[in-house]
Amino acid sequence: MKIITTPDPRLREKSEKVRVIDDEILKVIADMRKLSLDWEKEHPYELSAAMAAPQMGVNKRIIIIRDDMEDKNKATFTALINPEVIKADGKVRKDYEGCLSVPFIYGMVPRHTKVRVKAKLEDGTEVRIKATDELARTLLHEIDHLNGILFIDHIKDDKEAFYEMNDKGDLIPVDYDKKIAGNKKLFPDD
Ligand SMILES: [Zn+2]
Numbered sequence: 001m002k003i004i005t006t007p008d009p010r011l012r013e014k015s016e017k018v019r020v021i022d023d024e025i026l027k028v029i030a031d032m033r034k035l036s037l038d039w040e041k042e043h044p045y046e047l048s049a050a051m052a053a054p055q056m057g058v059n060k061r062i063i064i065i066r067d068d069m070e071d072k073n074k075a076t077f078t079a080l081i082n083p084e085v086i087k088a089d090g091k092v093r094k095d096y097e098g099c100l101s102v103p104f105i106y107g108m109v110p111r112h113t114k115v116r117v118k119a120k121l122e123d124g125t126e127v128r129i130k131a132t133d134e135l136a137r138t139l140l141h142e143i144d145h146l147n148g149i150l151f152i153d154h155i156k157d158d159k160e161a162f163y164e165m166n167d168k169g170d171l172i173p174v175d176y177d178k179k180i181a182g183n184k185k186l187f188p189d190d
Pocket residue numbers: 098099100101141142145
């Protein structure tokens with residue numbers, strides 16, 4: 001199991017619903033937790049906030065969300081199965097996003113700041129989540145993955161929206177014309 005990156009076509013597929021939460025599904029979730037933390041060990045300036053199953057090449061509707069997005073020492077994740085956005089509203093705000101599957105590129109992505117999501121937990125319990133701000137953004141980013149959408153798609157034509165990380169961990173603007181426009185790795189269908 002490993003994290004796949006653009007332009008792997010599995011990142012662009014619509015994932016299928018989980019019908020039964022069996023051992024195979026629980027194994028997928030365990031692998032996602034492990035991969036997220038393995039990735040974090042190799043990225044000292046970043047926190048692995050969340051992940052979607054297609055990012056390891058499994059096109060099933062499963063995401064995991066870090067329970068504490070601030071503290072690297074608290075490394076637990078909640079898994080959400082078949083998560084669905086019931087409503088996204090509130091102000092649209094831009095903020096930085098990165099993705100395990102889009103290496104070295106970050107973006108200022110506009111998202112709604114309020115979201116309602118319904119999903120199932122690992123034990124089958126149905127939950128409804130009301131989220132705002134960072135958690136809302138994370139949920140929208142991850143649920144996008146289940147529909148084959150990446151954060152870069154939302155900012156594709158915005159020359160000011162792309163960033164990269166320097167070796168000190170600071171985000172600096174990317175030369176859009178050189179590195180983004182017509183980049184087949186990011187946008188293979190163009
Ligand atoms: Zn992502």
